[in-house]
Amino acid sequence: MPSSPPGNRLLFLALCLHYLPKADCCPKDCTCYSEPMTVSCQQQGFRAVPDGIPLRSQRIFLQNNKIPLVGSDSFNSRRNLTVLWLHSNNISIIQSGAFSGLGRLEELDIGENINLKSLTPTTFQGLVRLHTLHIHRCGLSQLPTGIFRGLGSLQYLYLQENVLEKLEDDLFVDLGNLTSLFLHGNRIRSLSENVFRGLGSLDKLLLHQNRIKLVHRMAFHDLGKLGLLYLFNNNITVLTGQTMEPLVSLQYLRLNGNQWICDCRAKSLWEWFRHFRGSSSVLECHTPSRLFLSDLKTLDRRDLETCLDSSSQIRTSIFSTRTRSGKLPTVETPPGSRDGPARCCDPGNEQSSLIYTLAKSAPSSYNSRGSTSNPLKDKENISKSRYTENDLSKNGTYKSGLSDAPMGTFSAKIDQSLVMLNPELLDNLDSSTSPTTKKKRKCYKKPKTDSAPCRLNNGSYRMLLWKSALPTVCLLCVLLYTC
Incomplete structure (x- = not known):
C-alpha cells in the first residue's frame, strides 16, 4: 500500500492538535479542578488577585486573603464565571467596571470586608443573572440610589451588620424576584412609605436589632407575599393596624424588645391581632405603669380606651416610682395618730x-x-x-x-x-413596750377593748399593784403600832 504523502500527515497532525482539549495553567499556590473549571485560592495570604487565572474558569474562590483592591481588569474576559467569592479580605475599593462582562455570574460574595465603606451606583451593573448577593458585615453607611438597578434575577440579598442608617425610597424597586432581604444589625431609624416598593415576591424580611422608631403606615404596601417579618429589638412604640393590613400572607411575626405604648394608639394594632392567625411574640407594654410588661395582645379592649398625656406620664421601674420631673411620690402615713396615747402595736x-x-x-x-395569681409569672x-x-x-x-x-x-x-x-x-424601743425574757403575751394589732389595754411588761404591772395597796399597808402598820 503506498504511503501517504508527508504533506497529508502534517495536515492530519495539525488538525488533531487543534481539536485536542487545551490544558489550562493554574496560579501558584492555588488548586484547580475541571468540570466545572474551579480555581481555589482561599486562605493563601494573597495581597492581590493572582495572575494566571484561566479564562474559562466557572468558579473562583479567593476568600480569607488580604486583597485590598478589586480592579477593573481583575476578572475581565472570564465570561463563563458563575460563582465568585471574595469575602473576608481587606477590600476597601471596588473599581468601576470590576464585574462588567460577567453576564453569567449567579453568586457574588464580597461580605466581611470591614473597610468597604462605599459602593458606586454601577458596581453591579450588567449582572443580569445574579441571584445571590452577599454584602454583609462591611462598613457601609449608605447605599446609593440605583445600585441594584437591572438585577431582576436577584433572589437573596444579604445586607446585615453594616452601619446603614437610612434606606432610600425605591432602593429595591427593580428586585421583583427578591424573596429574602436581610437588613438586621444595622442602624436604620425609620421606614418610609416607598422603601420596599417593588418587592412583590418578598417572603422574608429581617429588620431586627436596628434603631427603628417610625414605621410609615404604607411602608409594607407591596409586601403581599411576605411570610416572615422580624422587627424585634428596635425603638418602636406605636405600630398601627393599617400598617400591618397589607401583610395578608404573614405567618411569623416578631415584635418583642420594643417599648410599646399600650393606650388608645395601640388599639388598631390590638384589633389587627384579633384576626392574625400566624405565630407572634409577646408585645411587652412599657406604659402606662399599670400595664407594665403586660402583653398587648392579651389586654382587654377597655385597657386601651384612654390616651396618655406624655407631659405628665409616670415612669416606673422595679426599684423606684417617679414622675417625669424626677420627684419621688409621697408615701401615705400608716393609720394611727402619733400624737395620741401609745397603744400596743x-x-x-x-x-x-x-x-x-x-x-x-x-x-x-x-x-x-x-x-x-401565678407567683412564677410574677x-x-x-x-x-x-x-x-x-x-x-x-x-x-x-x-x-x-x-x-x-x-x-x-x-x-x-x-x-x-x-x-x-x-x-x-433594742432602742421604750422600756414600757420592750418584751421581757418571760413568756410573751400575744400582741394584737387591734386591741379587743379600750378597757383592757395590752401590757407587755410584768414589772410595770407589779408596780401598779404596789401603789394601789400602799394605803392599806400603812393603815395596818399604824394599827399594829398602837396595839
Missing part, C-alpha cells in the same frame, strides 16, 4: 413604723402594676425588667442591690410576722 415611733412596713405590701412599682415579669434611665440607682439616689420595699429598708413580704424580726431591731 401602734406605730408610735420610728422603729415601730419600720415594723409596720413589714405588715403591709410595699408601695413599689411592681405592686402598683398589680399581682397575678417572678418572670420581674426578671424580664430592664433598668434603663428610670433606675434611680444610676443617679446616686439609691444604691444597687436594695430590696423592693420603700427606701430599701426591708424586703416587701406580705403578712410577715413580728416574731420573725431580728431582736436587734427592738
Whole structure:
C-alpha cells in the first residue's frame, strides 16, 4: 500500500492538535479542578488577585486573603464565571467596571470586608443573572440610589451588620424576584412609605436589632407575599393596624424588645391581632405603669380606651416610682395618730413604723402594676425588667442591690410576722413596750377593748399593784403600832 504523502500527515497532525482539549495553567499556590473549571485560592495570604487565572474558569474562590483592591481588569474576559467569592479580605475599593462582562455570574460574595465603606451606583451593573448577593458585615453607611438597578434575577440579598442608617425610597424597586432581604444589625431609624416598593415576591424580611422608631403606615404596601417579618429589638412604640393590613400572607411575626405604648394608639394594632392567625411574640407594654410588661395582645379592649398625656406620664421601674420631673411620690402615713396615747402595736415611733412596713405590701412599682395569681409569672415579669434611665440607682439616689420595699429598708413580704424580726431591731424601743425574757403575751394589732389595754411588761404591772395597796399597808402598820 503506498504511503501517504508527508504533506497529508502534517495536515492530519495539525488538525488533531487543534481539536485536542487545551490544558489550562493554574496560579501558584492555588488548586484547580475541571468540570466545572474551579480555581481555589482561599486562605493563601494573597495581597492581590493572582495572575494566571484561566479564562474559562466557572468558579473562583479567593476568600480569607488580604486583597485590598478589586480592579477593573481583575476578572475581565472570564465570561463563563458563575460563582465568585471574595469575602473576608481587606477590600476597601471596588473599581468601576470590576464585574462588567460577567453576564453569567449567579453568586457574588464580597461580605466581611470591614473597610468597604462605599459602593458606586454601577458596581453591579450588567449582572443580569445574579441571584445571590452577599454584602454583609462591611462598613457601609449608605447605599446609593440605583445600585441594584437591572438585577431582576436577584433572589437573596444579604445586607446585615453594616452601619446603614437610612434606606432610600425605591432602593429595591427593580428586585421583583427578591424573596429574602436581610437588613438586621444595622442602624436604620425609620421606614418610609416607598422603601420596599417593588418587592412583590418578598417572603422574608429581617429588620431586627436596628434603631427603628417610625414605621410609615404604607411602608409594607407591596409586601403581599411576605411570610416572615422580624422587627424585634428596635425603638418602636406605636405600630398601627393599617400598617400591618397589607401583610395578608404573614405567618411569623416578631415584635418583642420594643417599648410599646399600650393606650388608645395601640388599639388598631390590638384589633389587627384579633384576626392574625400566624405565630407572634409577646408585645411587652412599657406604659402606662399599670400595664407594665403586660402583653398587648392579651389586654382587654377597655385597657386601651384612654390616651396618655406624655407631659405628665409616670415612669416606673422595679426599684423606684417617679414622675417625669424626677420627684419621688409621697408615701401615705400608716393609720394611727402619733400624737395620741401609745397603744400596743401602734406605730408610735420610728422603729415601730419600720415594723409596720413589714405588715403591709410595699408601695413599689411592681405592686402598683398589680399581682397575678401565678407567683412564677410574677417572678418572670420581674426578671424580664430592664433598668434603663428610670433606675434611680444610676443617679446616686439609691444604691444597687436594695430590696423592693420603700427606701430599701426591708424586703416587701406580705403578712410577715413580728416574731420573725431580728431582736436587734427592738433594742432602742421604750422600756414600757420592750418584751421581757418571760413568756410573751400575744400582741394584737387591734386591741379587743379600750378597757383592757395590752401590757407587755410584768414589772410595770407589779408596780401598779404596789401603789394601789400602799394605803392599806400603812393603815395596818399604824394599827399594829398602837396595839
